[in-house]
Amino acid sequence: MATYPKVSLAAVLKEYDQPLVLEELVVPPLEPGAVLMKVECATVCGTDVHIQRGRLPGAQIPLIAGHESVGTVIAMSGRDRDANDQPISAGDRIVFSYPWCGSCYWCTIAGQPTLCEATRMYGWGPMTESPHLTGTFSELVYVRPECNILRVPEELDPAVVASTTCALRTIMHGFERLTQTGPVLPTDTVAIMGSGAVGLYATAVARRSGAAKVILLGAPQDRLEIGSSWGADQVVDITATSAEERRDIVMCLTNGRGADIVLDCAGPVAAFEEAMELTRRGGRVVEIGIGTTDPGTISPYYLNIKMISVTGSVSGAIRHYHRALGFVRSNTGTFDFGLLNTRGFALSDINLALAGVESQEYLKPYIEPSRR
Ligand SMILES: [Zn+2]
Ligand SMILES: [Zn+2]
Incomplete structure (x- = not known):
């Protein structure tokens, strides 16, 4: 030895x-x-x-x-x-x-x-x-x-593998929590907030989950371009739009209803409130990778009258690392993960x-x- x-x-x-x-x-x-x-x-x-x-x-x-x-x-x-x-x-x-x-x-x-x-x-x-x-x-x-x-x-x-040990395993955990509330249907629109590594991996996983449409909201432009190449049908630059404009864009893309599923990978507390606005009545929101304990001001209206289901996840267990490795292994030819x-x-x-x-x-x- x-x-x-x-x-x-x-x-x-x-x-x-x-x-x-x-x-x-x-x-x-x-x-x-x-x-x-x-x-x-x-x-x-x-x-x-x-x-x-x-x-x-x-x-x-x-x-x-x-x-x-x-x-x-x-x-x-x-x-x-x-x-x-x-x-x-x-x-x-x-x-x-x-x-x-x-x-x-x-x-x-x-x-x-x-x-x-x-x-x-x-x-x-x-x-x-x-x-x-x-x-x-x-x-x-x-x-x-x-x-x-x-x-x-x-x-x-190696750099792609190292990235799976945080960003992608976190997303695998988020998707597990999402699917505990129901499947991703082939008619679903998934909106992803945040275009850091977590949001970009969410885009790729949403694309492969069978959703009909994937919308990525983030910045700067070069990250949105990666999102497009990883399967986003539509990208929205948050530095060039107001929250109201973003809501209008998502409504426009979803027959005026809102996204069936919103994955909030953005970080700021204010994004959570925006996620509620982007989600259709009866839709689902997953909070991923927030990492703050700052209080927000979410009205119970969203859960009661709008009937939105909210879940969230933190970090990942070994099964999520395993799924993350499996995902990059089986999608290396589909997505250029090295762009991160x-x-x-x-x-x-x-x-x-x-x-x-x-x-x-x-x-x-x-x-x-x-x-x-
Ligand atoms: Zn990390
Ligand atoms: Zn323990």
Whole structure:
């Protein structure tokens, strides 16, 4: 067996609103069930920027940032199969889920592991707790025993795979929640709010779900163009329209009724209210990827008189990672998923990548720790 690595370079957030700093950290010894993964590629998420800016109360500094990745098994202890019952050994390419504890009420009786309160999410810190190597902007990542892992086919593009571990698995969870309220019918119009990675993946999944019409509302224009190429029949630039105009456009496209299904992947609380306006009477709304606890002002009128059903989802369990990988694998010839990942960086340039996400210059840049 190869020698166990002693140190790993990692990008550390020590203070909010400050650049990440590269540090050489000691690699913790493996406990039973844990995996040491060498990061092949880690994609940057809007959440990483929110954490850097101190906007997410759950984060605890100092922390190793980053939570989306694909990598190679360097060492394992007491684990030899993935969640799909495939054999796993050193050298295999994997993705991993957050460490939902697997034994609390939420993980077991409720069957909703993404509500687990005992988890320690990757990229959220604190790195003062053992095992500290739990962020993906790092050469090596300590995959905790509670994390589920999945083997990844070698032919898939690494940046696309890394993107599935957050944006697309989140959408797979959102669609699961949607279909718990009924199927997507071949006559349905699906409107998607938000053209970040989550909204764009929602567009592709909605297209493949069999819906008759897919409408994407977002900005800027280059993201809407990706949406068009991923199956949106109509795109609406939110920087060139008022909420009223957007409502008129959606009404016009739906015989004056509104969309059967609205997937709100936009982020701001105000988008939720707009989603209610874009949905037809008796239609369905799914809230995905909001991440704010700001209060809104939604009237019960929408649920009562308009009879809209609202559901939502957060993050994803391992089955959603599995579906996300399956989706990119079976649709690689249909959609150019690499359009999200236009720019790669070395680990030392992590702050450029974060700044590019914040300024919307890059959609989902990626870090390759082996790049110099
Ligand atoms: Zn993410
Ligand atoms: Zn749990």
